[in-house]
Amino acid sequence: MADEVIKVMKETFELYGNASSMHAFGRGASQKIEEARTNVAHMLNAEPHEIIFTSGGTESDNAIFALARDMIDEGSQKNRIITTTIEHPAIIETCRYLVKRGYKVDYIPVDVTGKIDIDAYKELLRDDVLLVSVMAGNNEIGTIQPIEEVTQLAKKYGALVHTDAVQAIGKMDVDVKRWGVDYLSISAHKFYGPKGVGALFVKKGAPFGPFVKGGHQENGLRAGTYNTCAIIGMGEAAKLVINDGDKERKMLWKLREKLRKGLLEAIPHSIMNGHPTESLPGTLNVSFAAAEGESILLMLDLHGVAVSTGSACATGSLEPSYVLLAAGLNVELAHGSIRFSFGRYNTEEDVDYVLEIMPPIIKRLREISTR
């Protein structure tokens, strides 16, 4: 979390009141929640009344697929959903659930860079498509999708469009008007806000209904007592994106490029996963042949560096990352993948340090490895 966000949340705790109650404290909190709504809307180039607060990206994603399911159950002529093979589990798992119950879901494949195959998408588009959901930026490999083009094509068939922008927000220019999407999900902790809070953008006039029932909050669409402190924290984080976003993205891209070039030069048999240029600046995914991901991760951890891996061993399953496999990576390289994530608190010195410790780690693991 950003220091500014922590400060505002501390102050809010002291002023805390039930935002829906009528007394003075409540009115104060309620006003602050509306300020947060305005900031979040501004960050997305949306209108404040188009923002619904949720518990995070997963809830926002689930709400949209529940909406599509309801519309189909109510007899919509449009009854097919299109998504991609590399969505976040919040969508992949939800689609699996829907398919099991007889709903129709098609998946757009991606190429080796993680970009969706536009021709395959065009072939899937027909008049019976109700919803298209394509993520803005991928959480594992960072690849950015052409959301504007996705929307333009979907609109020719009258389909609704959702994008999961959880990973993208703050790391690229997210503009709901330019993209033309009907729905968009975000999570506060991805832009230095608190965990457990997020938002769903619902374009004015787009079909929508209550998805958490039992209260008047959020116009009855998402009932439940406000998580006041977290929402205000998210509003503050949105201000940081509006004010510092551009500068930060440039800085992160510089760090990413330095690390990418440095690693690929210093370590033979290493490849970058994802797209060379159309990528979120805070993500770099690299695979190392003959070195297994969890071992690399733990070696780095012992050196004080935290990363993620697409190796099966890290999760306890036998399957490596479905995102990397969907992008056509061979299984061995998926097991040997490491994701570096950067943020505003990282420096060039951090990158230098990683570049110093990585080559001997990989070298040693390869010495131990069967080869």
Add this chain to the structure above:
Amino acid sequence: MSTSVWVYTDKVKDHFMNPRNVWDDDSYTPDGDGTVGSLACGDQMRVGIKVENDTIVDLKWQTYGCASAIASTSMMSELVIGMTLEEAYMLSPENITDSLGGLPEHKFHCSVLGDKALRASIDNYLERENRPNTLKSKVARIICECKNITDQRIEELVKSKEATTIDELREITGFGTVCGSCNKEVHELFHELQHIYGV
């Protein structure tokens, strides 16, 4: 930069950071050499043993795998050097994990390759010496009581790719066709073995 993700015992950590008896010298020439697993499955182990008077006098290994796989093979190498071939053949994954002070439950799988690679190297040694392998039957365990089918029979069929699906395995052996109580265990063993042999 963030909180530690370390979930292993100090002993595992020590064997991972300072692995013993690593086969990193290409001049090592073992008397028996066995490999199990595959790179595609995320773990592969190779064990090379030197034998004198039916005793393992040296063992070196290579492992492609996670920290627990590396630590397990390293631990195994320390346990095995000095053992007779028979003692080594009887070594179980539990012996290895117990010596490591335990592994997280979902990591147990990573230690079963170590003893399998060890057995493969002993099998290879006996084969090179043209000696009958009487050890195999000693560690066999009956899985299907009705049809008298051992885990080793299933292992051979998976390894040789004679049974590439569970239906083929049923056709060849007839497991589970009488009382059916072994079905679940055979399924689990079959998938585990497919993983181990990368088929």
